[in-house]
Amino acid sequence: MRAAMTTAAPSALPRPFDWQxxxxxxxxxxxxxxxxxxLAFLFWQSFFTxxxxxxxxxxxxxxxxxxYGSSETLRLFWNSMKFxxxxxxxxxxxxxALAWMNERTNTPxxxxxxxxxxxxxxxxxxxxxxxxxxxxxxxxxxxxxxxQGWFGLEHPPFDVYTLWGMIWVxxxxxxxxxxxxxxxxxxxxxxxxxxxxxMSGANVFQVLQRVTLKLTWPAILATLLILFVxxxxxxxxxxxxxxxxxxxxxTSSIYQAVHRYxxxxxxxxAYAMALLLITSLGVYFVSRLSGRGNRYxxxxxxxxxxxxxxxxxxxxxxxxxxxxxxxxxxxxxFAVLLWSSFQKFYSVPSWQALQNLTLDPYRFIFSYPSLxxxxxxxxxxxxxxxxxxxxxxxxxxxxxxxxxxPGRWLLDGVASLPMVFPGxxxxxxxxxxxxxxxxxxYGTLWIMFIAYVTRFMPYGLRYNTxxxxxxxxxxxxxxxxxxxxxxxxxxxxxxPLLKPGLVAGWIYVMxxxxxxxxxxxxxxxxxxxxxxxxxxxxxxxxxxxxxxALGVLLILALFMLVLLTQGxxxxxxxxx
Amino acid sequence: xxxxAGLCTEYPDExxxxxxxAQDIAFAVPQGQFFTLLGPSGCGKTTTLRxxxxxxxxxxxxxxxxxxxxxxxxxxxxxxxxxxxxxxxFQSYAIWPHMNVFQNAAFPLQVGDRRFSRKEIQDKVLRVLxxxxxxxLADREATKLSGGQQQRLALARALVMEPQLLLLDEPLSxxxxxxxxxxxxxxxxxxxxxxxxxxxVTHDQSEALALSHSIAVxxxxxxxxxxxxxxxxxxxxxxxxxxxxxxxxxxDGTVLGRGKPGFFRVRTEVGEVEVLSDxxxxxxxxxxxxVRPEDVDLAEARPEGPNVLEGxxxxxxxxxxxxxxxxxxxxxxxxxxRHPSLRTRIGxxxxxxxxxxKCVAFKAA
Numbered sequence: 001m002r003a004a005m006t007t008a009a010p011s012a013l014p015r016p017f018d019w020q021x022x023x024x025x026x027x028x029x030x031x032x033x034x035x036x037x038x039l040a041f042l043f044w045q046s047f048f049t050x051x052x053x054x055x056x057x058x059x060x061x062x063x064x065x066x067x068y069g070s071s072e073t074l075r076l077f078w079n080s081m082k083f084x085x086x087x088x089x090x091x092x093x094x095x096x097a098l099a100w101m102n103e104r105t106n107t108p109x110x111x112x113x114x115x116x117x118x119x120x121x122x123x124x125x126x127x128x129x130x131x132x133x134x135x136x137x138x139x140x141x142x143x144x145x146x147x148q149g150w151f152g153l154e155h156p157p158f159d160v161y162t163l164w165g166m167i168w169v170x171x172x173x174x175x176x177x178x179x180x181x182x183x184x185x186x187x188x189x190x191x192x193x194x195x196x197x198x199m200s201g202a203n204v205f206q207v208l209q210r211v212t213l214k215l216t217w218p219a220i221l222a223t224l225l226i227l228f229v230x231x232x233x234x235x236x237x238x239x240x241x242x243x244x245x246x247x248x249x250x251t252s253s254i255y256q257a258v259h260r261y262x263x264x265x266x267x268x269x270a271y272a273m274a275l276l277l278i279t280s281l282g283v284y285f286v287s288r289l290s291g292r293g294n295r296y297x298x299x300x301x302x303x304x305x306x307x308x309x310x311x312x313x314x315x316x317x318x319x320x321x322x323x324x325x326x327x328x329x330x331x332x333x334f335a336v337l338l339w340s341s342f343q344k345f346y347s348v349p350s351w352q353a354l355q356n357l358t359l360d361p362y363r364f365i366f367s368y369p370s371l372x373x374x375x376x377x378x379x380x381x382x383x384x385x386x387x388x389x390x391x392x393x394x395x396x397x398x399x400x401x402x403x404x405x406p407g408r409w410l411l412d413g414v415a416s417l418p419m420v421f422p423g424x425x426x427x428x429x430x431x432x433x434x435x436x437x438x439x440x441x442y443g444t445l446w447i448m449f450i451a452y453v454t455r456f457m458p459y460g461l462r463y464n465t466x467x468x469x470x471x472x473x474x475x476x477x478x479x480x481x482x483x484x485x486x487x488x489x490x491x492x493x494x495x496p497l498l499k500p501g502l503v504a505g506w507i508y509v510m511x512x513x514x515x516x517x518x519x520x521x522x523x524x525x526x527x528x529x530x531x532x533x534x535x536x537x538x539x540x541x542x543x544x545x546x547x548x549a550l551g552v553l554l555i556l557a558l559f560m561l562v563l564l565t566q567g568x569x570x571x572x573x574x575x576x
Numbered sequence: 577x578x579x580x581a582g583l584c585t586e587y588p589d590e591x592x593x594x595x596x597x598a599q600d601i602a603f604a605v606p607q608g609q610f611f612t613l614l615g616p617s618g619c620g621k622t623t624t625l626r627x628x629x630x631x632x633x634x635x636x637x638x639x640x641x642x643x644x645x646x647x648x649x650x651x652x653x654x655x656x657x658x659x660x661x662x663x664x665x666f667q668s669y670a671i672w673p674h675m676n677v678f679q680n681a682a683f684p685l686q687v688g689d690r691r692f693s694r695k696e697i698q699d700k701v702l703r704v705l706x707x708x709x710x711x712x713l714a715d716r717e718a719t720k721l722s723g724g725q726q727q728r729l730a731l732a733r734a735l736v737m738e739p740q741l742l743l744l745d746e747p748l749s750x751x752x753x754x755x756x757x758x759x760x761x762x763x764x765x766x767x768x769x770x771x772x773x774x775x776x777v778t779h780d781q782s783e784a785l786a787l788s789h790s791i792a793v794x795x796x797x798x799x800x801x802x803x804x805x806x807x808x809x810x811x812x813x814x815x816x817x818x819x820x821x822x823x824x825x826x827x828d829g830t831v832l833g834r835g836k837p838g839f840f841r842v843r844t845e846v847g848e849v850e851v852l853s854d855x856x857x858x859x860x861x862x863x864x865x866x867v868r869p870e871d872v873d874l875a876e877a878r879p880e881g882p883n884v885l886e887g888x889x890x891x892x893x894x895x896x897x898x899x900x901x902x903x904x905x906x907x908x909x910x911x912x913x914r915h916p917s918l919r920t921r922i923g924x925x926x927x928x929x930x931x932x933x934k935c936v937a938f939k940a941a
Contacts, residue, residue, distance in 0.1 A: 190670065193670045193672060195657075195664075195666065196664065196730075197672075197683065198657045198658045199629060199743075200684035200687060200688070200733065200737070201659070201661065202687035203656075210687070214674045215673070
């Protein structure tokens, strides 16, 4: 378009070199390179036998016949479905009930609901899972032992090492996400649609059933699908709870196939293709649904604050439900980690154990040889990937939103593509690519950096798109008519106006990078461990008390970071 | 029929501060009458309506319909909105997009405590859809309706259960100007035919004047004046009411003394005039007087009678059906709305006559 302008008004002066095309070109090439190529290699690898010193890779369908030819696979698929559907439904029901209580009723302790939005940010999945093992394992679980002691039960009442246990832990961990998504859905609805039903004589349940839920169904379906995709690509819970008792799902099978000796990368790729197919279908339907949802986007008229339904004395019951939930999701997991972090050897709370409180685990952690390095690696990776993600996506976003380049929607699609990659699949794809194409980054921090940037690019894109849409075209055009070059306009006008979105996205990407486990687990090597890997290793070694100490420190650090960023966010005028 | 007494409603805003939305609201609406709450946005009119509906829980007061008390703070009565059986039309119409026209209108008959047979529902819905001229669209999807049709459907839905009381929250404000005027007539015809007691909320003074049996003008959570449309327009009792309803000229003045009963002599910045007031004014009281532009008579020859002042035409604006004159009296400018047949030129001398019964004075705030 600029080219057209140039030809339309040929200038006598030689045009200064325009950085526009360089920046755009580099960003586009980068995006395509990191988002598309590993996927292609994953696909390619799934048709080859493993390469070894003795034999070159050969074309084969064997991976697929091995992966899908046995009844074992049917069970794998069935397990994955049961697990993902169970966890998604559980977290959905929990999240929706909480969102409804918070948005539409006069349940007390409203302020605590806010905490829900940051819980998933500060308690990484691996720590949450470990904490629930310490709470609900049949042998050492505190809840089990306490209930057995109090009621004289013969058998432990809970067992997290079951499919139901996995659904419980995973569903609980994702329920704040369901809460946030459903809160948004309830807020997007014109409250007078419910009020008019009330005025028509409908009681609370009739309103809920015949109006509220019917109108939010596109959002409900989208939320269910997102939760399903999340659960099916979840790695920590199936690995820690499922593998020890032989409950396999796709993610844990991929991990096992890679870590077997000799490692069966082709088989892992074949599993990964199936997983990718499922998540792609899920993401595709979510995007279809959000387009569909506009038909019901009925925010019109004056936004009167929705009426709070008076639950009467039931509101104390609602509050009690919420308090119990809060115990399960924050208090108990953190408390159990805190408790075990002061023990010499893991033991359940008792008078005797109380005598033996010690700081040894913390001493151990601080003298742990790879700790300093893993903290340093984590910091570099999270800061670096957050910065690169936000800068690259701001250019991509500008191209997609502000220009009329043909094929810009394709660029948007490509940059959003990593959304469908489960972390483990992405790690696998990147691993295969750099094993085959030796550019000397395999086994360095760079390969993890690439994985993080790829994985979190869609988040950066979403943050930038939201704020880019609010920048009116004329703001750029007036900069251009004032004589600013494209680079100056981008630097002096676009970037400052994008700042709230950039800062918010940067923070978010940084936090999720710190907790990243499922891609790193396939890509790290000695010397490039990050904190989540260190936790994983401690778990593998059975060093529970040391792990707890590190976990407590990590949760506290993330909590500080979230608080700090909330302060920053208000300063930069970020909403949310 | 409807009685509201001592109603106070408060709610916390986003920052948790208490907003005193409606304070000490009291009025009564006789059976079959059309009553309007009129005021600028944020004056508490919608809160008052929602308190009657039961969508807000007032802090104090009493609301009763007929013999039935639906809210009383002293007797601790609060009837839930879905048990009050009032019909309500919302500003956004709140037509449920997942139902068709018939289903929308039938909803109140399906959810209430009274059970209706399929046949009864069919009959009642068709009757009410016929009343609002939507009977031919019964099967249409609600999202495929035009603004005016949605509005009529919202009305049909509110009327289908034959409520004792109809509550309307700015139902015409989302329509374009032409349609709004037509719907005004429709609404008036329907209300007068059904003789249903109606409370109507609007910020549009011409709507209020056109539709109502009586009007309550509200400001900052309180009722300023209640009266018939004519009383509100011609005999405002407060400066706010005169200012908000219609356009007017304000003049500051000081009372000189009494005239005929109800009339006073006032010295103003443009000269001495005789004015009407409902208040008990005394000499030296500071007053504000209001005179409507259409009541500012102009003549090229000095007319007979009281309150004649001499001025000069400063500006004039031709509006088709009338001409607005700005007449300069000393340093003051008075607005006068005249028939286009008056063609005095700018700069020429003109005589202004303010009829005493059209000059309304109130004590200055």
